[in-house]
């Protein structure tokens with residue numbers, strides 16, 4: 001197959017690994033900077049141009065960064081219109097990027113989540129706090145990643161000040177029950193198609209509740225409980241993704257979904273587990289192209 005890896009930089013670990021995995025399986029593989037793609041929206045001849053020439057691809061692996069979701073997904077959508085197979089659909093990438101909407105969709109489909117509320121106005125902050133069970137609680141920037149913008153508020157007064165400070169900056173936030181029992185640990189499952197291909201347990205350093213590797217967390221390979229595995233696959237499929245990084249947290253009422261990521265980094269998970277995740281993604285693309293998967 002002629003595979004395009006839609007990524008801004010060929011030197012990024014995940015991009016490099018996906019290209020290697022595709023080449024190792026005998027495919028043609030090109031890294032394509034989607035910001036340099038020009039789209040021809042035509043009824044008769046839709047096309048994507050790159051460096052002035054139409055791109056002829058059989059499959060794409062989108063690695064669209066969160067700052068360029070709008071343009072990146074437009075390019076992915078255009079490939080879809082041409083019948084090019086994609087690891088993740090444009091619409092599903094957009095949904096995964098919108099934390100509030102994806103939590104609503106997951107909740108509607110009965111996927112377990114921490115109790116979560118959000119509001120635009122601060123008029124009912126106390127109500128919001130009470131309804132997720134009161135302090136200690138988590139306040140999160142909807143647009144945050146890598147643990148930045150995730151705050152643990154120890155008291156209702158602290159929660160109220162954090163909420164009003166974020167709102168003053170016009171930031172969208174959500175308020176969530178704090179799962180203390182997780183003790184700074186969470187689980188990342190890499191779901192490809194209908195299967196968890198790799199999973200790691202991440203643990204926050206002492207004195208920190210956020211387990212993000214960027215926050216100094218450590219990771220180790222883990223064999224998932226059947227309930228975690230089923231939850232991860234269900235969450236990924238509910239959002240509609242073919243490739244997803246699903247974050248879960250252990251609670252007394254079972255595992256809960258924290259977030260579903262459409263462009264999961266491969267470095268941490270391949271490093272911790274030794275699994276060839278990039279190869280699994282390319283294998284999945286092959287099955288998609290042959291109509292053996294959806």
Ligand code: ADP
Nearest residue numbers: 138144145146147148176177178179186210211
């Ligand atoms: P980000 O998108 O910035 O990674 P997350 O929602 O994944 O934001 O939160 C970052 C980390 O904070 C999680 O990996 C987890 O360790 C911790 N965390 C997040 N939400 C909760 C919660 N409700 N209860 C306990 N810990 C949480």
Ligand code: MG
Nearest residue numbers: 146147247259
């Ligand atoms: Mg996270």
